[in-house]
Amino acid sequence: MHTLAQLGLRKILLAVLIIAAAIGILLVRGMMHRADAADKAPPAPAGIPVVTAMAAKQDMPIFLTGIGTVQAAQSVTVKVRVDGQLQKVAFTEGQDVKEGALLAQIDPAPYQALLDGAIAQKAKDQATLANALKDLERYKTLFAQDSIQQQTLDTQVSTVDQLKATLLTDQAAIDNARVQLAYTTIRSPVNGRTGLRLVDVGNIVHATDTTGLVVINQIDPIAVIFTLPEENVPRINQAIQSAGSSPLQVQALARENGAALGAGHLLLVNNQIDTTTGTVQLKALFPNRSLTLWPGQYVNARLVLGMRKDATTVPESAVQRGQDGLYAYVVNADNIATVQPIRVAQTQDGKAIIDGGIVPGTRVVVAGQYKLRAGAKIAEAEQSTAAPAAAPRSGG
Numbered sequence: 001m002h003t004l005a006q007l008g009l010r011k012i013l014l015a016v017l018i019i020a021a022a023i024g025i026l027l028v029r030g031m032m033h034r035a036d037a038a039d040k041a042p043p044a045p046a047g048i049p050v051v052t053a054m055a056a057k058q059d060m061p062i063f064l065t066g067i068g069t070v071q072a073a074q075s076v077t078v079k080v081r082v083d084g085q086l087q088k089v090a091f092t093e094g095q096d097v098k099e100g101a102l103l104a105q106i107d108p109a110p111y112q113a114l115l116d117g118a119i120a121q122k123a124k125d126q127a128t129l130a131n132a133l134k135d136l137e138r139y140k141t142l143f144a145q146d147s148i149q150q151q152t153l154d155t156q157v158s159t160v161d162q163l164k165a166t167l168l169t170d171q172a173a174i175d176n177a178r179v180q181l182a183y184t185t186i187r188s189p190v191n192g193r194t195g196l197r198l199v200d201v202g203n204i205v206h207a208t209d210t211t212g213l214v215v216i217n218q219i220d221p222i223a224v225i226f227t228l229p230e231e232n233v234p235r236i237n238q239a240i241q242s243a244g245s246s247p248l249q250v251q252a253l254a255r256e257n258g259a260a261l262g263a264g265h266l267l268l269v270n271n272q273i274d275t276t277t278g279t280v281q282l283k284a285l286f287p288n289r290s291l292t293l294w295p296g297q298y299v300n301a302r303l304v305l306g307m308r309k310d311a312t313t314v315p316e317s318a319v320q321r322g323q324d325g326l327y328a329y330v331v332n333a334d335n336i337a338t339v340q341p342i343r344v345a346q347t348q349d350g351k352a353i354i355d356g357g358i359v360p361g362t363r364v365v366v367a368g369q370y371k372l373r374a375g376a377k378i379a380e381a382e383q384s385t386a387a388p389a390a391a392p393r394s395g396g
Contacts (some may be wrong), residue, residue, distance in 0.1 A: 049381035050368030052331055053315050057360035060311040060353055061304050062346065064236070066282075068226025068252070068301035070293045072217035073285065074190045078103060079212040080205045081183040084110065089201050089213075097188045097216065104213055106184040106205065115177035122170035129163035136160050192218040217295055222288040224252055224264070226301035227279040236269055236282075239305040250284035251302040252293060258300070262286040262293055266303065308345075312354040318364040319344060319352045328358065329365035329372055337365060339374045 080086075088105035091097060139156045142148045195215040199205060205213075228236070239248055247265035254261055264286030273280050284301065286293055293299070318328045319342070330340040342357030358364065365372065368381065 047335055047377035047379035048371050050365045050378045051381055052363050053366045055312055055314045055358050055360050055362040055364060057310050058313055060308045060313060062306050062308050063302045063304045063348065064228050064232055065300055065302045066226040066228040068224045068299050070295055070297040070299060071223045071225055072219055072295045073221050073223045074218040076189050076216045077212040078186060078214050078216060079209060080106060080186065081207050082106060082180055083206045084184060086199055086201050086203050086205050089197060091194050093194060093197050095194050097192065097194060099188055099191050101188045103188055104186040108181055108184040111181040111184055115181050118170065118173040118177045122167060122174060125163060125166045125170050129167060132160045132163050188216060190216060190218050192216040219295065220288040221285050222293050224284045224286060224299060224301050225281060227281055230273045230278050230280055233280055235305060249304040252286060253300040253302060255298050255300055261299060262288060308353065312358060312360050313351045314354060314358060314364050315366045316347050316350050316352050318366045320369055329369055331363040331365060331378055335378050337372050337376050337378050
């Protein structure tokens with residue numbers, strides 16, 4: 001009996017040892033698996049990934065931007081000034097013409113005949129006057145000899161005066177005939193580019209026609225008409241006075257992508273505000289040799305009021321809006337982000353001009369702000385992989 005008891009106890013101990021060994025093996029394997037997984041896992045990030053930039057100091061132009069329409073500097077509808085048959089068209093559609101260039105010719109024959117008749121009439125009246133002057137000299141001699149009456153002499157004097165007046169009328173008729181003849185030759189009144197031909201050769205044209213022969217637009221230089229809100233008028237006038245004799249610069253930008261189309265200067269600020277829209281019209285003139293501006297084109301017109309020297313600037317995306325106003329996340333040397341209230345003077349070209357709160361050389365967060373809180377540690381990330389800066393959230 002004693003031996004059997006000992007044998008049972010040994011079996012129990014052996015089973016316990018086997019179970020304990022199995023448990024130990026499982027524990028060791030689990031620890032090794034966790035260690036292996038820990039070796040393969042990526043290291044914990046050093047901070048919240050964001051993109052930062054340094055506040056800079058630079059000269060910044062101060063400008064106002066409005067929507068504008070390109071217009072020809074001059075637009076002329078060429079019309080005939082006398083009636084007649086259109087004998088010749090001397091331009092091609094879309095041709096660049098100079099001032100004084102021949103555009104068209106009306107049949108000059110009727111007007112040449114009128115001129116010739118006026119010249120002949122003057123020659124006839126000159127001969128009559130010459131004869132009357134000789135008679136007057138004879139009458140004066142006869143009157144001195146008391147051979148004729150005073151009335152006869154006075155009549156001859158009056159006849160001479162009438163003939164002299166007739167010559168003046170004849171000369172006026174000649175001048176008018178020459179003008180009418182000159183009107184049969186139609187020349188360009190401006191430098192510009194012709195449009196569509198509105199009348200073909202052979203047609204009878206009249207001075208009363210409203211359509212004209214062609215429209216000529218001067219496109220180099222070219223004008224831009226644009227509008228700005230009425231509250232900007234005092235700033236504009238002050239900038240004009242400060243500039244003195246130098247006109248303010250105006251830039252024309254494409255509406256689609258903001259590409260620069262040309263640089264010109266301000267011609268005028270309209271003399272009244274449109275009370276319907278609360279805006280004022282302005283006109284600028286642009287050189288346009290490359291023809292990047294075209295009549296009827298919509299552009300963004302940027303009026304440069306002046307230059308802000310040594311302005312503190314940050315990327316526009318650094319500016320956030322909270323319940324207490326504008327702020328930016330500022331990063332210190334330990335990569336800790338803090339909230340800094342700022343004052344923004346103006347935002348333009350993707351940059352914010354800072355009036356207060358940030359100095360040049362300050363490191364600010366420009367992307368990834370939506371994950372940040374004051375006091376958070378940050379890690380610099382690539383611009384392409386960093387989370388985009390979401391719309392400014394409220395709160396500081």
